[in-house]
Amino acid sequence: MDRLIYTAMSGAKQILEQQATVSNNLANVSTNGFRAQLDTFRAVPVVSEGLPTRTFVVDSTVGSDFRAGPLQQTGRALDVALEGQGWLAVERADGTEGYTRSGSLKVNENGVLQTQSGLNVLSDAGPITIPPDIVLSIAKDGTISTVEAGSKPGVSIQLARMKLVNPPQENLVRGDDGLFITKDGEAAEVDANVTVAAGYVESSNVNAVDAMVNMISLARQFELHMNMLKHAESNAAKATEFLALN
Known part of the structure; x- marks a missing residue:
């Protein structure tokens, strides 16, 4: 159960960090000469005694968007x-x-x-x-x-x-x-x-529409990770009930 908790927690943490990046881009949509920051998610395998079936999520900064603004x-x-x-x-x-x-x-x-x-x-x-x-x-x-x-x-x-x-x-x-x-x-x-x-x-090369769509997508992903944590809590509570019956 703890494996699911840590996996979902790592994903939620990195989504929050990427939301901060998108928010910074949106805040500079009217800043002259601003270059948008680009982030991406990558999966890192978990090294443990068991089988390599789990991965953690890591938010890595790949650089900046160097395209010219209008x-x-x-x-x-x-x-x-x-x-x-x-x-x-x-x-x-x-x-x-x-x-x-x-x-x-x-x-x-x-x-x-x-x-x-x-x-x-x-x-x-x-x-x-x-x-x-x-x-x-x-x-x-x-x-x-x-x-x-x-x-x-x-x-x-x-x-x-x-x-x-x-x-x-x-x-x-x-x-x-x-x-x-x-x-x-x-x-x-x-x-x-x-x-x-x-x-x-x-002008800034940030596309406000794309940034807003990305922000909404990240919010939904964060909600999905929170639901996984709630399911893990519910499963743990049911397992405790079964153990108490035994």
């Missing part, structure tokens, strides 16, 4: 969306390099180009500083140019070029802060083939 036009000069594959390099809170697809940028009070969450956007030489009272333009290769504001346009000056990278997907892992980092901890090299579209942002 582009939305904003017309804002500091909004950029990466076209096709590629990542925008930013400085994480611990000073290391992280990668994001969220290209809604801003200039802070110190003139440093940042993401909306306050992370510094990187160039080959480090953070990018924007002078005050200028008009910005961002080229397809990530080059940031400026023109002095005024009635007479000044000479276009190239300030910096955003670091655009495209490391292999199998070498990327999602960090605790939501940014992607390389598994080996090394900074990715600049990829000249990565381009951006100014005045656009990339």
